[in-house]
Amino acid sequence: MKKSLMISRLPGIIALRNLYLEYRKPTVNISVDGTNCDFIITNHQERKNILSMEEEKSVIKLFLNEIKNGDVFYDVGSNVGLYSCFACKKAQLEEIVAFEPQPEVNARLKENIEQNGCADKTKIIKGVLAAERGKQNLVVDESVPATGATTHSMSPDADGERIEVKAYTVDELITQNACSSPDVMKIDVEGAEYEVLQGMSQVLSKSPPRAIFVEIHDQVKHFGATPDEVKSLLREAG
Template sequence: MPSLRHVAERLSRGVTFRRRLPSGFGPGRIVVSPDAGLRLLRPDLAAAEPLLFDAVRRLVRPGMKIWDIGANLGLFGFAAAWMAGPSGEVLLVEADPWLCSVLQRSAHGLAGAGYAPVTLAACAMTDRAGPVRFEIAARGRASNSIRGYGHSQRGGVRETLVVGGCTADQILDDAFRPDLIKIDVEGAELAVLQGAAGVLKTRPALVLEVGEENADAVTDLLSQAGYRLHDAEEGMRPVERCRWATVALPA
């Protein structure tokens, strides 16, 4: 017999509703879905992703330009859009077409309300251009990943899509130079950084999830690029090796 959680996850597929952004991030209401994770059924978004919102408060200032790679529902990107204000800019990068449609609805609803302009790049960011197989997680779309990556908590794959793959350096050719980049790509963080050599030379701050399987390689790459590492789960304590929630700042 399926568990209650499994039943709730199945019933949540495709369901959307609006939630107000947490206190301090303006009056906007964005479109969310428990299809990305049952925690989004909570009325308070701050409780769903406390580390992301804390990173926005710590790092984003008026006028900043932000990339949100692996945007999902845009919690980080839309909160950053408020802190950056009308003189800032936000780019959301998302591969899942369904989530892209949700992001567009949210961005339209925030336009002209004191938020930075928000644009969307519908692609899977990795280390090369071209088509990639992108897997929609069975349990929740927050665990979607490029084939060959992903973590066990996704509970299998409900659907595989062929989507466009792009690199950060490609995006830089067509978009604004970022002051801050958030990367949450379910195991593909090393590939994203390997495709971002030019971007890293512009010295953006980074907020990224790093899986244990990538921690040593990502640490080496960022150290060679001249970054200092901090643990976002421990109040930005300096660390020598990447943690699950890493903030990397230019030295």
């Protein structure tokens, strides 16, 4: 009987804890190879998601070894700003350009950038990078807490609410002098990575970034590409 009562009260306890976290907005500190960043959390799921990102420490360490003073870093699919914040704290960068289309996640990204003292050198773009400029549908899974989790996708086969977002190309942003050409890029866009690379063909042929870190997702097939095509495009760019 007591066990059943405890289970029945659990959702209410979680709701109260999340309300408390939203009010206090505590932070979690993550350290990678001597570089420390603080990330704001407002609910239990968000805390769990942020802490699970520690599993990426080996990749983040490799990434940080590529970051140098004076670099321009593009964080494509920035989420809550894990890579942007670490890049900012690691070196004196010329500019960080962080792309995050989901409104709630974009808001948390901005808070984390400010929390880590990186606002003066970070340009946050509420949109996506694609093969062509225009507008695209972003599918949002509202059943999952948005901040700090993979809750949205550009895949045409994804389920969830669809919202319209702006789409840019790297070539366009640079040609229009909206952003500087990147020295280092991180691309994590749930399958749309080939689209992002197609939209920077001029950059890849004339002045390719020194390093590009790409997470290739199985969903890439939903965008008419294969993992091998992504790798081939990168190899051709050197």
